[in-house]
Amino acid sequence: MNSLPVVIPKDINKYFFNRKKEISQINANLSLLDMDVANQFLITGYRGVGKTFLLKKILNDQPDKYLTAYIDLSKIYGAQKGELTEEKVIKEILDKINETINKDEKLYDNIKSHITNFINQLKLKNYDLSNIKLTHIELPEIKDNYLKLSKFTMELPQLIVDSSPDIKGFIIVIDEFQLLKSLKKPDAFFWLIRSYSQEQFNVSYIFTGSVSQTGEIINMINGQNGAFGGRMLQFNIDPFTKDQTKRYLNERLSSLKFTDGGFERFYSCTRGIPAYINSLASILPSNIECDEEIIKETLLLNVDQIVIMWLYVWGSLTSIEKEMIIFMVENEHVNWSLLARELNYSKSTITKYVDSLLNKGIIEHTFNKEYVLSDKMLKTWLEIKYENDGIYPA
Ligand SMILES: Nc1ncnc2c1ncn2[C@@H]1O[C@H](COP(=O)(O)OP(=O)(O)O)[C@@H](O)[C@H]1O
Ligand SMILES: [Mg+2]
Incomplete structure (x- = not known):
């Protein structure tokens, strides 16, 4: 296959x-x-x-x-x-x-x-x-x-x-x-x-x-x-392990070849999440051995295709939710007080939208009450879009 x-x-x-x-x-x-x-x-x-x-x-x-x-x-x-x-x-x-x-x-x-x-x-x-x-x-x-x-x-x-x-x-x-x-x-x-x-x-x-x-x-x-x-x-349900990912690709997309470093890079980009494995593997060239450089380039040039499941979610968010996510992309150690201090909204608005992002599984709490994006690929996508277009996706 x-x-x-x-x-x-x-x-x-x-x-x-x-x-x-x-x-x-x-x-x-x-x-x-x-x-x-x-x-x-x-x-x-x-x-x-x-x-x-x-x-x-x-x-x-x-x-x-x-x-x-x-x-x-x-x-x-x-x-x-x-x-x-x-x-x-x-x-x-x-x-x-x-x-x-x-x-x-x-x-x-x-x-x-x-x-x-x-x-x-x-x-x-x-x-x-x-x-x-x-x-x-x-x-x-x-x-x-x-x-x-x-x-x-x-x-x-x-x-x-x-x-x-x-x-x-x-x-x-x-x-x-x-x-x-x-x-x-x-x-x-x-x-x-x-x-x-x-x-x-x-x-x-x-x-x-x-x-x-x-x-x-x-x-x-x-x-x-x-x-x-x-x-x-x-x-x-856990992501695929490195071994499972290797086996999966060998079995299902045998035309795809990696150098050792290329595979490591592939796994660290996709983190074993099948949605990313499938979309990234589908657009990698199949006539050559993919090395780290090719993986990086492919991700940069086709990021929309790879994060396709996020495009729909992003489109359904309110402007305040997007603003909060972007704030978390640009800042580290984000907690509730920092959001309340830095964003121009009432405390109840901040709480409402933080809850909403938590409920949608887009952000999560760390053990020390900071908020982080649940999926690093969302961050990667926003950074690449900003770098390419000078603005974040609307
Ligand atoms: N066991 C699997 N084998 C092959 N592909 C898979 C597998 N699990 C998920 N995928 C791929 O990942 C995509 C996302 O899976 P999905 O079940 O929608 O994720 P979730 O419901 O956890 O968000 C699927 O569309 C499919 O292409
Ligand atoms: Mg689902």
Whole structure:
């Protein structure tokens, strides 16, 4: 094979590399659904490290006895211009569960009457369910009915399992879950999920997002006083090691050759993050041995292509957030007081946007309460753009 994907490809198996250990650990715990043991998962790791790809592969490979739903919060977050609400999230979960059951006529016929009964019990009057395809549910009065709607949505997956003899479990992935931190009451939302999931023996939730394993949100959801109080199984997805990177490139892009120093440079630029490995390797010349100089030049000239995953994120930031990031590129030892002193905003504004950057996994706390960019490549990109264009990207 001689190409590497720069997005998540349709043909997952053709491009997916390794992660055998993570896959078997996660699958071993998911397979307990058969025995009415529902684990909840928390999967962290840097942006671009391969969390989404891994989970898509895992969902894809589940046996038919498990139903799956995948919810990407960054999609609704983007569509809502950063205003995420509980209702929107619940509705998205419902939509995806609905997609799953509508895919399978037989399953659908099986569970139809059970769902109708449940709806009648809940007296979800505002939802016209005469034609029970859930896609036709009108959700006009979500506000008044949020409690009922969330009860309906959260109990639906277990109801589906209970009413279908062939189905043993339901696996629900919530991707970029750190964005839930922008809800008005994020803890209340985690407690809601917790309160339903603890009484459901066949529904596993997998929360995953581009956050560090010690992030504040992790504490909120799985810390001692968090909703799940440490009961969630936590996995961090690591970048590829040097050896894995070497093996991956040999196997998947054998035309690419490095000098020893060239490979070292390649690894230190990409830090083993597959998103960067794929995009940088794809544009390196394949007819010559790449040395340090070639890697450096290629990065300089094609930096936009390499940081492609950041372009979208950068475009979605407010001007204050961008200003803060640039401040962190230009200064060392940045802490809250320095930001408050040097940037011309009120203290509450500084706090609001620092929180927002932390929640998005763009910056993180160091042990001594300084802020740093989570990804050095973001810094490299901004520096190269400034050097080339004289200004930072808008
Ligand atoms: N196991 C893997 N094998 C091959 N390529 C991978 C792998 N994991 C990630 N990638 C590449 O990295 C890119 C980013 O992965 P993604 O799952 O979107 O990262 P994350 O969700 O952690 O931000 C993918 O589009 C894919 O090209
Ligand atoms: Mg992802």
